[in-house]
Amino acid sequence: MSGWAGLLSITARVTLLLLLGSLLFSCSSLSQRVPEFALTKIEERDIKDASGKELVTEDDADPEDLEVFHPTDQWQTLRAGQAVPAGSHVRLNLQTGEREAKLPDTENGQSGTREERRRGRRRLGKVDVDANSFTSEELKKALAKMKASEKAERKAREEEVRKKFRPIEQLKEEFEKLNMKIETDYEIMVKLISKFNSSASTLDEKVAALYDLEYYVHQVDNAKDFLSLGGLQLVIEGLNNSEASLKEHAAFVLGAALSSNPKVQIEAIEGGALQKLLVILATEQPLAVRKKALFALSSMLRHFPYAQQQFLKLGGLQVLRSLFRHQGMELLRVRVVTLLYDLIMEKMLLEDSQHGEQMEEKMQQYQQVRLVPAVVEQGWCALVPNLLAMPEHDTREKVLKLVGVLVAFCREHYRGDSALGTALSLLRSEYEELAAQEQREGDKDGYFRELLGSVNTIIQELR
Known part of the structure; x- marks a missing residue:
């Protein structure tokens, strides 16, 4: 009995040792393999x-x-x-x-x-x-966010544009609320002419109507409509008005409508506008009225040889010459000199150009206009150079241009005019100095060099 007990004890001990060894081996193996088989997910x-x-x-x-x-x-x-x-x-x-x-x-x-x-x-x-x-899901979300961002930016830009500009529908609604509509130039001129012609309108209202009409009739088509509406004849009649302000603005509207518009020029001269303008310039009138009348006269005469011919027949040069006798008319004198220069050059340039059939007809009309002989006969050769004494360079420039054109017709008179010789010498000295200063400043073709050239040309012609 004791022998069996001892045997069992030995067997149990061996088994226990084997289990311990196996356990130690497993732990050792597990410890060595931890890096490879580390825990990949935890709760x-x-x-x-x-x-x-x-x-x-x-x-x-x-x-x-x-x-x-x-x-x-x-x-x-x-x-x-x-x-x-x-x-x-x-x-x-x-x-x-x-x-x-x-x-x-x-x-x-x-x-x-x-x-x-x-x-x-x-x-x-x-x-x-x-x-x-x-993951693909994350990429899809990122792409969706980018599209949403671009859409938001585009909406922001559109909203910014909407803030700057109002849609046409909104503008129409606002006009309707204000009971307004967009009127054409024709409709506006109809109202203005009616106001000017109405006996119920005050003086200020009539002047305001003329002031607005001047703005519209500058355009050629509007001026023709103004003519068809009877407005041209109304302003011509307004030149006879006793009120200086009405007379002034009527001449202003007339001059604007006449500018570079042959049809209106013909209707105006047939309506008696030329005679009325000359009467204003020949009689005692405020400077503002005469200024606008001279503007209208210049618009009628330029590029219209028939009107120039009638101007000479009605004694227009004598009327303009009378402006040189009155004090305070310096501004008008310069404008008269400019007008005469333009009319003389207009004819000379046409004579030098090539003539077509239409130009031949116009040339025949200009040949009947004997402006230069009338200028010489009425003493303009002595009258014009006196303006060289004025201090403004712009005035001198215009006078030198007209004197340069008249040299060919007034040479004998200019050669015997000692005052003109003295004036030209003084101008040459002054402009030589100013032209030299321009050149030192780097302006080789300056304004004063051009004036100096005009003075030297006249002096050379008179030698």
Whole structure:
């Protein structure tokens, strides 16, 4: 009996030793293989901080707030809240208690060559995206966000444009609310002519109507409509009005309608406008009235040889010459000199141009206008040079131009005019100095050099 008991005791001991050895072997083997078979997933709800409070997990965090972890072929520690790319290896380091991750091993134990990783990258819009770092669902969401952002920017730009410009529908509604409509020039002129012609209108209202009409009749088509509406004859009759302000503005409207408009010029001279304008210039009138009358006369005579011929027959040159006898008419004298120069040059340029059939007819009309002989006969050769004593360079320029044209017809008179010789010498000295100053300042073809040339040409012609 004691022998059997001893045998059982020995057998139990051997079995216990074998179990212990097997257990030790398993633990040793497990310890050696921990890096390879590290724990890849832990229950997020079991992660607590030192105080026992549960930490915020990736499942609880806002996906847009997660920081993406970029794995390499080496184990790296994961920070709280970092999102691990799909396919990465994750383990729990039993020694430190921290999670670690790295790229998955390839067949040869490496994490892939640089070229392989480079091929794994794709272009998404303007941003480089690693295809191994995000799932297809995440890429779709990113693309949707980019489209939404572009749409929002486009809407913002459209809204900004809408703020700057109002739509036509809104403008129409506002006009309707104000009981307004867009009127044509023709409709406006009808109202203005009616106001000017109405006996119920006050003097100020009539003057205001003429002032507005002057703006519209500058256009050729509007001037023709003004003629068809009877407005031209009304303003011609207004030249006889006893009110100076009405007379002034009537002449102003007439001059605007006549400018470069042959049809209106013909109707005006047939309506007696030329005679009325000459009467205003020949009689005692305020300077403003005479100024506008001279403007209307100039508009009627330019490029209209028939009107020039009638002007000479009615003694128009004598009327203009009378303006040189009165004080305070310096401005009008300069304008008269400019008008005479333009009319003389107009005919001379036509004579020098090539003649077509239409120009031949016009040339025949100009041949009947003997303006230069009338100028010489009525003493303008002596009258014009006196204006060289005026201090304004612009006035001198206009006078020098007319004297230069008249030299061919007034040469003998100019040669015997000692006052003209003295004036030309003084002007040459003055303009030589001013032209030299211009040249020193780098202006080789300046204004004063041109005036000096005009003076020298006249002096040369008179030698």
